[in-house]
Amino acid sequence: MNLILLQPEDFVSEARVRLLDRRLVHVRKHIKAAVGDALGVGLLGGKMGRARVVRIDREALELELEAALSEPPPPPSAVTLAVALPRPATLEKVLQQGTVLGIKRFLLFHSRRVEKSYWDASALEPAALRRQLLLGLEQTRDTILPELEFHRRFRPFAEDRLASLRAAAPVLVADPHGPRPCPRAQVGPLTLVLGPEGGFVEFERERFAALGDALVHLGPRIMRVETAAVALLARLDPGPRSG
Amino acid sequence: MNLILLQPEDFVSEARVRLLDRRLVHVRKHIKAAVGDALGVGLLGGKMGRARVVRIDREALELELEAALSEPPPPPSAVTLAVALPRPATLEKVLQQGTVLGIKRFLLFHSRRVEKSYWDASALEPAALRRQLLLGLEQTRDTILPELEFHRRFRPFAEDRLASLRAAAPVLVADPHGPRPCPRAQVGPLTLVLGPEGGFVEFERERFAALGDALVHLGPRIMRVETAAVALLARLDPGPRSG
Structure with a gap:
């Protein structure tokens, strides 16, 4: 998982998301991220950027966007x-x-x-x-x-x-x-x-x-x-x- | 399996091989070959050609080469x-x-x-x-x-x-x-x-x-x-x- 895909329902405020599903499991078990780490995120169908871990435990992963998402996804194949x-x-x-x-x-x-x-x-x-x-x-x-x-x-x-x-x-x-x-x-x-x-x-x-x-x-x-x-x-x- | 690989110990005579291992299982279960069918064969490290099924049952697959193996393997990658x-x-x-x-x-x-x-x-x-x-x-x-x-x-x-x-x-x-x-x-x-x-x-x-x-x-x-x-x-x- 080189990018955490976000959907509108993940947002609890304008710049913060809370994830409870396999993304939480993956970030805890495989990426082994800790509070303060920055991870790549992208809005499904939209732009990409970075977000910081503000909470990570058995129940939830919370990320705070570092800035508005502004990086476009890579060009598609034709x-x-x-x-x-x-x-x-x-x-x-x-x-x-x-x-x-x-x-x-x-x-x-x-x-x-x-x-x-x-x-x-x-x-x-x-x-x-x-x-x-x-x-x-x-x-x-x-x-x-x-x-x-x-x-x-x-x-x-x-x-x-x-x-x-x-x-x-x-x-x-x-x-x-x-x-x-x-x-x-x-x-x-x-x-x-x-x-x-x-x-x-x-x-x-x-x-x-x-x-x-x-x-x-x-x-x-x-x-x-x-x-x-x-x-x-x-x-x-x-x-x-x-x- | 698009080629049955043969080794010297498989030969029971100059033009006949007897196979008892996973090659037998594969040809019976997946290729579902019957007596008379022709299959692609190749000598490990050598040439390729075709062979006819002369026996196929639970115990053995026997193949008879149609001719001396003469087809070279494809060119290797450099x-x-x-x-x-x-x-x-x-x-x-x-x-x-x-x-x-x-x-x-x-x-x-x-x-x-x-x-x-x-x-x-x-x-x-x-x-x-x-x-x-x-x-x-x-x-x-x-x-x-x-x-x-x-x-x-x-x-x-x-x-x-x-x-x-x-x-x-x-x-x-x-x-x-x-x-x-x-x-x-x-x-x-x-x-x-x-x-x-x-x-x-x-x-x-x-x-x-x-x-x-x-x-x-x-x-x-x-x-x-x-x-x-x-x-x-x-x-x-x-x-x-x-x-």
Whole structure:
């Protein structure tokens, strides 16, 4: 937790917050903060800054803002990340790591090799999803919660939902059999589509190609979805620029 | 498991292997292969190819090579990856994912913010380490086992062990406070040094700089060690080239 995320209901006065939940536990047990220590804080959806511990015990953590929050969160990634719904443990990693890398919109979609049972996983409950996103924001020091979309049928996703994204920006489909290597350092918005473990089936691959998407690969090595997601996003990322 | 790794003792004749261990379990339970199916195999340290299932039951998996193994493993990464010894669960991820990305030499070293207890973790036992490397090779379809080195004192590591690597290739030290962004698509050997959670302390950072290493960053976001490792390696990787 490199940033303590605050919400309006945490404030007991204009510059003071009182925290009773897992943030208290984390700051006591892991950060081991004491009265007087300064910690990084951010208002969910807003600015960031620093706050001093004025009380910390079993019951509450109270922080006093050092000044009005004025530091903006880091720039977001320009990538919309679409991932064929993976198994729950992988979904958590993809959401957390994608959030760490600055993704602000995730599309989870069905494809042939996605096990139907994944759609009923408890990891898809709103509170569970939100938790992963918050963990990612706390890790990376960001305050802007990503948005999530779910598309349970492949064709409407590929043909209708992606159509509006295609109109605005290129769609890259990660495919080990793709004809071109994934480009590097792409400036401006784009949509990155990642298939399930085992990849897209032939019909799906042809559908994307027919719709004008670029099928791109990362070489001969076979990565798990969560590794491929980070590797592709790092390769596509145009920042930080050489100074 | 995208490749079944074979060792000389698995062969019962020139072209036939009998497997009784977790490879049998995996092929039965997860791949659900039946007699007649063809599977990818590779000789540990050697070539790859395909083999047919000739027997599969509770007791044994027997495979018959379709032809002499002739496919070379994918090209290795030219990066030597040095990582401040992380907590055991993170070490496993770094070793597996690094192996997937083609790393052939890992250096694990001590630094100020490494908890001393990590050096006594059971994850550091040879069988546990080897297991992570094998899982990585099976995932990525590679047969060349990476080598591991352990350096329990920071200064001899930074000053003596890295000296021989510095003589041959640049050393890049990942440091959120570094003056330059991490370069991209580096051709030829290099050593990438990753610090512990919380980063290097000032003394360590100064030591690397005084020894001529480049301190490089990936922007303002704070990544876990395993995420940073994949992101940095993907950014540095010169392949696959645009055709």
